[in-house]
Amino acid sequence: xxxxxxxxxxxxxxxxxxxxxxxxxxxxxxxxxxxxxxxxxxxxxxxxxxxxxxxxxxxxxxxxxxxxxxxxxxxxxxxxxxxxxxxxxxxxxxxxxxxxxxxxxxxxxxxxxxxxxxxxxxxxxxxxxxxxxxxxxxxxxxxxxxxxxxxxxxxxxxxxxxxxxxxxxxxxxxxxxxxxxxxxxxxxxxxxxxxxxxxxxxxxxxxxxxxxxxxxxxxxxxxxxxxxxxxxxxxxxxxxxxxxxxxxxxxxxxxxxxxxxxxxxxxxxxxxxxxxxxxxxxxxxxxxxxxxxxxxxxxxxxxxxxxxxxxxxxxxxxxxxxxxxxxxx
Ligand code: SF4
Ligand code: MG
Numbered sequence: 001x002x003x004x005x006x007x008x009x010x011x012x013x014x015x016x017x018x019x020x021x022x023x024x025x026x027x028x029x030x031x032x033x034x035x036x037x038x039x040x041x042x043x044x045x046x047x048x049x050x051x052x053x054x055x056x057x058x059x060x061x062x063x064x065x066x067x068x069x070x071x072x073x074x075x076x077x078x079x080x081x082x083x084x085x086x087x088x089x090x091x092x093x094x095x096x097x098x099x100x101x102x103x104x105x106x107x108x109x110x111x112x113x114x115x116x117x118x119x120x121x122x123x124x125x126x127x128x129x130x131x132x133x134x135x136x137x138x139x140x141x142x143x144x145x146x147x148x149x150x151x152x153x154x155x156x157x158x159x160x161x162x163x164x165x166x167x168x169x170x171x172x173x174x175x176x177x178x179x180x181x182x183x184x185x186x187x188x189x190x191x192x193x194x195x196x197x198x199x200x201x202x203x204x205x206x207x208x209x210x211x212x213x214x215x216x217x218x219x220x221x222x223x224x225x226x227x228x229x230x231x232x233x234x235x236x237x238x239x240x241x242x243x244x245x246x247x248x249x250x251x252x253x254x255x256x257x258x259x260x261x262x263x264x265x266x267x268x269x270x271x272x273x274x275x276x277x278x279x280x281x282x283x284x285x286x287x288x289x290x291x292x293x294x295x296x297x298x299x300x301x302x303x304x305x306x307x308x309x310x311x312x313x314x315x316x317x318x319x320x321x322x323x324x325x326x327x328x329x
Contacts (some may be wrong), residue, residue, distance in 0.1 A: 004038055004039065012060055028280050046233075074094070075093075081256050111134070125248050216259075217317060308321060310324060
């Protein structure tokens, strides 16, 4: 298969105890039945406001936690319900880089120890082999030889993220979950890290799921992008198409909020959404976006909009469109 990952009807629900005496147990639907796939060597971007479920999807895929239901095919094998023993042979192949490298890098370990740790978990390299590999990884992520015995606190945020990336790469993964890897970095450093991730992909063919809360951060690195709202993916499109012709009203609003540097694209009118994101414990009936949607109709209250495949890999879940992606008059 040309897909490295196929996610089918993935659900992750959390039971939540009500604080009220009379309240019954409620369910937080963090991920509410999502479907998407990622091709080998592709970067799939996942965007949405915080709490929409994008990190939960990422952590589900690399099986940092159990899921409620659904399938996760990794290179053809369903890993959704494997236990730790069954997952063992997949662990090396799926690595992750998170937003805050300071939290994910043990402060008592130096760069050599940090990067050799996963190598020793997943293999049996000699000290000389470890050093050789680590020095070439440091070069690949733009760090210097004499950084080898330094500790996390001696680095800038961007450098620490480079160490995390080298650590992820040290075991030759097929897939790296990049969960907001640039969100905490200075704007000037963000582009450097994105370019580096692109170079690495070109050299190694690694596949990325790249998560961000802002569409401007995923635009250049992603081949395709999924837009999330309250536990659902509401639109999937090629990156360029999503930017030039967003279909879902939520995507349109997200895009209208970021400055458009490309002057060949007409200036978008700013769409200001009314109200707050509803609690995932109390999502609206029908289309979950209807309480904030400028185009909401009667049907949106009653009927959950199905995900329409409208050709060329584009998908959108909105009652405004027919199966060809045309606006229903
Ligand atoms: Fe808006 Fe209705 Fe489309 Fe939901 S289904 S995004 S409420 S028009
Ligand atoms: Mg998150």
